[in-house]
Amino acid sequence: MNPKVDDYINQNLKWQEELEALRSVFLELPLIEEIKWGIPAYIYKKKNIMGMSAFKNYCGIWFHHGIFLKDEAKLLINAQKDKTKGLRQMRFTSLDEIDLALIKQYVLEAIENSEAGKEIKPKRNTEPLVIPEEIEKELSKNEKLNYYFNEFTLSKKREFCEYISSAKRASTKQSRLEKIIPMILDKVGLNDKYRNC
Incomplete structure (x- = not known):
């Protein structure tokens, strides 16, 4: 127990x-x-x-x-x-x-x-990484942010990018961007809190 x-x-x-x-x-x-x-x-x-x-x-x-x-x-x-x-x-x-x-x-x-080994294996995403312009703009302005972002695995980079690009309104994209910048600088992935439980 x-x-x-x-x-x-x-x-x-x-x-x-x-x-x-x-x-x-x-x-x-x-x-x-x-x-x-x-x-x-x-x-x-x-x-x-x-x-x-x-x-x-x-x-x-x-x-x-x-x-x-x-x-x-x-x-x-x-x-x-x-x-x-x-x-x-x-x-x-x-x-x-x-x-x-x-x-x-x-x-x-x-x-x-x-x-018996019956399981569904997750499919790897083979699509190229598309970095939304909101993130791209921040990365070009901030060398430290760019460095830490590029230290992440492809899947973690993809999570950040999809988080921003899935927002429909510009204001939502901006608030999400403000949320993830400190996470990137702290080397924390978007969904790390769920992985470490």
């Missing part, structure tokens, strides 16, 4: 009973319990199998490679169609909806799938 997961459950009073019930199943299995991305995660032989989380209107679990589960009970949903490839969720709005024996079957199948 991971005390950080205890803390997570205790902070989510609305779903505390449901989270404890789900966790009881996971703790019976050969899973390592950790906190990743700020939420409980369950790992088998260094592979992410699933996670558990509480939201405003529901609590749930998700399987990192849930697309490979048979889902005969039709419990799994794809929360972001056309975006999410392998991730599948189960959502619960009350303790009565949680069938622990059935959930255990799903988790055991997910472990078997992991053992």
Whole structure:
């Protein structure tokens, strides 16, 4: 049992009973319990199998490679169609909806799938890096900023660039630029806080 997961459950009073019930199943299995991305995660032989989380209107679990589960009970949903490839969720709005024996079957199948090597590998982005003119302008004015920006990996540079270019309004681009300049100077990637959990 991971005390950080205890803390997570205790902070989510609305779903505390449901989270404890789900966790009881996971703790019976050969899973390592950790906190990743700020939420409980369950790992088998260094592979992410699933996670558990509480939201405003529901609590749930998700399987990192849930697309490979048979889902005969039709419990799994794809929360972001056309975006999410392998991730599948189960959502619960009350303790009565949680069938622990059935959930255990799903988790055991997910472990078997992991053992069999069933997983979706992330596709590498091979597109050339396009630096928005807002960033380009700042880099040309500030030698130190330019140096630190170029020290980042391609994927981290791409995150900064997409963050700016995805904004529609000039004012939003400017406020985002003001946010990332100190991050670059501090050598902090845009999404580093999620990676280090």
